[in-house]
Amino acid sequence: MNLTKRVTSLLIVSLVAAWGRVSFADFNGSSIQKKLSSIKAADHAVIFSRVRDGKVLFESNADALLSPASATKVLTSAAALAYFGPAFTFTTPILYSGTLERQRLRGDLYVQGNGDPFLVSEVLWQTAIDLRHLGIREITGNVIIDNTLFDSETRDESRLEGTQQSIHAYDAPVSAFAVNFNTVAVAFAPTTKGKAAISEVTPFPLKNVRLSSRAMTISGDNSAQVSVTRSSLPNGGVSLKGAGTIGASARLKKIYRSAADPTITSGDYLIGFLEKANIKVSVKVRAGKTPSNAKLLYEINGFEMRRIVQGLNTFSNNFIADMLTKRLGAAFGDESKADSTGSGSLKFGVKVLSDFLRGDVGVKSDFKLFNGSGLSTENRLSARQLLTVLNYMESRGELFPDFLASLPANGWDGTLRKRMSRDDGMAGQIHAKSGTLTEPITVASLAGYFRHPKEGWVSFVMIGNGREGKGQPGLQDLRSLQDDVLKGIFSN
Numbered sequence: 001m002n003l004t005k006r007v008t009s010l011l012i013v014s015l016v017a018a019w020g021r022v023s024f025a026d027f028n029g030s031s032i033q034k035k036l037s038s039i040k041a042a043d044h045a046v047i048f049s050r051v052r053d054g055k056v057l058f059e060s061n062a063d064a065l066l067s068p069a070s071a072t073k074v075l076t077s078a079a080a081l082a083y084f085g086p087a088f089t090f091t092t093p094i095l096y097s098g099t100l101e102r103q104r105l106r107g108d109l110y111v112q113g114n115g116d117p118f119l120v121s122e123v124l125w126q127t128a129i130d131l132r133h134l135g136i137r138e139i140t141g142n143v144i145i146d147n148t149l150f151d152s153e154t155r156d157e158s159r160l161e162g163t164q165q166s167i168h169a170y171d172a173p174v175s176a177f178a179v180n181f182n183t184v185a186v187a188f189a190p191t192t193k194g195k196a197a198i199s200e201v202t203p204f205p206l207k208n209v210r211l212s213s214r215a216m217t218i219s220g221d222n223s224a225q226v227s228v229t230r231s232s233l234p235n236g237g238v239s240l241k242g243a244g245t246i247g248a249s250a251r252l253k254k255i256y257r258s259a260a261d262p263t264i265t266s267g268d269y270l271i272g273f274l275e276k277a278n279i280k281v282s283v284k285v286r287a288g289k290t291p292s293n294a295k296l297l298y299e300i301n302g303f304e305m306r307r308i309v310q311g312l313n314t315f316s317n318n319f320i321a322d323m324l325t326k327r328l329g330a331a332f333g334d335e336s337k338a339d340s341t342g343s344g345s346l347k348f349g350v351k352v353l354s355d356f357l358r359g360d361v362g363v364k365s366d367f368k369l370f371n372g373s374g375l376s377t378e379n380r381l382s383a384r385q386l387l388t389v390l391n392y393m394e395s396r397g398e399l400f401p402d403f404l405a406s407l408p409a410n411g412w413d414g415t416l417r418k419r420m421s422r423d424d425g426m427a428g429q430i431h432a433k434s435g436t437l438t439e440p441i442t443v444a445s446l447a448g449y450f451r452h453p454k455e456g457w458v459s460f461v462m463i464g465n466g467r468e469g470k471g472q473p474g475l476q477d478l479r480s481l482q483d484d485v486l487k488g489i490f491s492n
Helices: 003-019 029-036 069-084 121-133 262-276 305-314 318-333 346-360 383-395 400-406 475-489
Strands: 042-050 056-060 089-096 099-101 104-106 109-112 143-146 183-189 198-202 209-213 216-218 224-232 238-247 253-258 285-287 295-304 431-437 443-452 456-466
Touching: 029 042, 029 056, 029 475, 042 383, 042 475, 069 305, 069 318, 069 346, 069 383, 069 400, 069 431, 069 443, 109 262, 121 262, 121 295, 143 262, 183 209, 183 224, 183 238, 198 209, 224 253, 238 253, 262 285, 295 305, 305 318, 305 400, 318 346, 346 383, 383 400, 383 443, 383 456, 443 475, 456 475
Parallel strands: 109 143, 143 285, 209 238, 216 238
Antiparallel strands: 042 056, 042 456, 089 109, 089 295, 099 104, 183 198, 183 253, 224 238, 431 443, 443 456
């Protein structure tokens, strides 16, 4: 759903609530407290606030520092919108050395990574077409990927221990120039029963991606039980191995895996799109720094920040969160080194997030912040602190529509698509960022807004944490408890 449709849908939701098609109960403190105490093996923090004047409608343990998991992205997305602006776009320069003559670039092509987290296939396709429109038919030198805006840390410390075994897309490495979220994907499609399934790298084969597959087509079942394992190749490429079964009547299935070396993979994508645009490229991809005398050839214009933040929050994209954290660090972490070599670091980025939380939002109490994604339990924020961010964003009229539209709606889309989807009248009423972890402790969180006919817009935060060193509560139990609290307010 595009941004215009999302904003329109939010207005419709508000009108539906105002018309009274859903009846709301009051904030029954004793009822909420009773529900919270039903799971004793966890710490709960809950707060509901009337947005227009900040009046707290209910709170319990709201100042306890707990792990919010991916609800941390509320802070990251708020800072990105506030500091860059909703209409801001990243531009990625493409430069060259040597000469341009007779439709031939005699020299190296340099891609100067600028930290755009949303350079996807359609952007690279348009880039390649535009370079052809500029008259280029052949590149004789190498393709140099310049990732020096960011430091060399491709994952935050909480993820370093898992880099060898973590092949999943959510754990993709971070780099200043990144294509398709630094992932590669395999598309599976059925053929006929007993025959090998179609297995292809998408959108097209890449030079340094090797694919083999034993996936088979089975009878008319419409399910797809396919898998892809990934291993690194010595040259920085990846080896992908497909397996499993796909029903003859199943739809296309795509599985994404993280890149091993983001320089090689992003360069492969660029060369692939150039070749599809009939630009001859018989060169190698390597890392390097753009020389000061390189000449500007083209600038890739990315998507606006409002769309980037929508992708971040709706689908809880950890890669976007880490990229934005580093990019915030590069731009605002140290003014004397703004956008200079290596200034894009998680350390600088976390400092910017912390400064935003204290200086802009006005949080005075202590907190612990180690990353912008929440993909660890090291982040410790209180429900009240996150609520303060929500209320701050509502007060920023130029930011709030895009911030609200970035949050998934229950029963509709993103990470809340299956939450409270079958409860009469509730689907689409709650717009919130969820958080989920299962180790070393169980974490379930929810932070966002809904509109109450009596109280108006209500902001809320609910965090549930298992206790370290103890038996962990079930993730679904924590989620169901939070859903039950909301259902109680939306009771018919």
